[in-house]
Amino acid sequence: MTKANWNFPTAIKFGPGRIAELPEILKEAGITKPLLVTDAGLVNLPVTQNTIALLKDAGMPVGVFADVKPNPISANVEAGIKQLREGGHDGVIAFGGGSGLDAAKVIAFMAGQTRPMWDFEDIGDWWTRADPAGILPIIAVPTTAGTGSEVGRAGVITDETTHTKKVIFHPLMMPKVVIADPELTVGMPAFITIGTGMDALAHCLEAYCAPGYHPMADGIAVEGIRLVLENLPKVVANPSDLVARGHMMSAAAMGATAFQKGLGAIHALSHPVGALYDTHHGMTNAVFMPYVLIVNKAAIEARIGRLAGYLGLSPTFEAFQHAVIGLRLRLDVPHTLAEFNVDSARRELIGDMAIVDPTAGGNPIKLTKELALEIFDRAMEGRV
Numbered sequence: 001m002t003k004a005n006w007n008f009p010t011a012i013k014f015g016p017g018r019i020a021e022l023p024e025i026l027k028e029a030g031i032t033k034p035l036l037v038t039d040a041g042l043v044n045l046p047v048t049q050n051t052i053a054l055l056k057d058a059g060m061p062v063g064v065f066a067d068v069k070p071n072p073i074s075a076n077v078e079a080g081i082k083q084l085r086e087g088g089h090d091g092v093i094a095f096g097g098g099s100g101l102d103a104a105k106v107i108a109f110m111a112g113q114t115r116p117m118w119d120f121e122d123i124g125d126w127w128t129r130a131d132p133a134g135i136l137p138i139i140a141v142p143t144t145a146g147t148g149s150e151v152g153r154a155g156v157i158t159d160e161t162t163h164t165k166k167v168i169f170h171p172l173m174m175p176k177v178v179i180a181d182p183e184l185t186v187g188m189p190a191f192i193t194i195g196t197g198m199d200a201l202a203h204c205l206e207a208y209c210a211p212g213y214h215p216m217a218d219g220i221a222v223e224g225i226r227l228v229l230e231n232l233p234k235v236v237a238n239p240s241d242l243v244a245r246g247h248m249m250s251a252a253a254m255g256a257t258a259f260q261k262g263l264g265a266i267h268a269l270s271h272p273v274g275a276l277y278d279t280h281h282g283m284t285n286a287v288f289m290p291y292v293l294i295v296n297k298a299a300i301e302a303r304i305g306r307l308a309g310y311l312g313l314s315p316t317f318e319a320f321q322h323a324v325i326g327l328r329l330r331l332d333v334p335h336t337l338a339e340f341n342v343d344s345a346r347r348e349l350i351g352d353m354a355i356v357d358p359t360a361g362g363n364p365i366k367l368t369k370e371l372a373l374e375i376f377d378r379a380m381e382g383r384v
Contacts, residue, residue, distance in 0.1 A: 031091030146196025148256025199282030203255025210262030262362025
């Protein structure tokens with residue numbers, strides 16, 4: 001594969017084997033004693049242990065914090081901040097999938113803050129409350145191709161007291177450098193590969209469908225969708241296909257770059273379901289995807305038709321919807337929430353939470369509680 005250096009939206013070192021550059025990249029960022037933050041399921045795998053060994057062999061003392069849940073909670077962040085401060089760490093390596101990356105970025109952000117974390121939720125100009133001098137530099141190393149958190153300026157953390165996902169934001173949470181090495185994704189379980197890949201697709205698709213004028217985001221999203229549809233099945237069929245894995249890593253970063261335009265009802269419903277039932281975020285997005293498409297059809301039909309044409313399909317909404325459902329079937333994505341062990345017991349609460357989720361405003365049609373519950377019911381019943 002061709003290697004390349006990108007600066008959109010941040011510096012990206014892309015290509016197989018580039019994890020070897022991590023010690024030098026840390027030095028260039030002024031980090032001498034990093035804290036590597038990852039999740040509990042990843043910390044003991046070879047991909048993580050080899051990276052830790054790489055740093056130690058380079059003579060760089062590194063701490064490890066891995067008490068991060070698949071849907072990170074505030075207690076995880078607080079424990080990470082405590083370890084970072086007590087260890088005298090001067091920077092953070094955000095290592096892993098979306099959960100590890102999000103938690104790591106918020107830990108680095110909160111390192112020198114005195115106010116509570118929720119004071120920096122992504123509401124209005126709340127980010128200006130932060131002390132910029134207290135934010136430590138971040139180097140991001142994704143090991144999945146999904147969230148694109150490595151190129152984002154925010155982290156999603158669950159408030160366990162209210163079971164709601166909240167977005168913590170600051171411009172300086174953007175990692176200084178990203179190492180996008182597709183070799184690091186090879187050992188991921190198929191479920192994670194599929195779920196994170198569908199997350200990348202959801203990011204690109206919702207960004208493309210969000211209202212407003214942002215042709216740069218639209219263009220990035222359209223190509224990201226093509227990369228996922230063509231390469232996710234290849235990766236699942238042949239986990240060692242580094243070319244396809246590289247394309248998936250690109251699509252993940254593209255989705256997170258594009259969704260500065262907005263997201264929508266897929267995420268607005270996935271967030272409360274994930275917070276209440278602890279489901280995998282990307283796979284939950286995948287379940288909701290065709291049901292959100294169908295209820296938004298009146299607002300996005302022409303746009304989706306253009307997308308379908310670009311993808312080499314018949315230029316119709318129906319052709320693209322068929323492609324999405326076909327991809328889900330091919331990858332054994334659950335067709336209903338019920339197959340995902342979600343029930344209707346908290347249906348009303350999910351509707352209430354969805355319409356106030358930060359992503360709800362990007363839906364092409366105003367997401368009312370009635371519409372949110374219609375989507376939920378469709379997803380429970382499998383009614384496209």
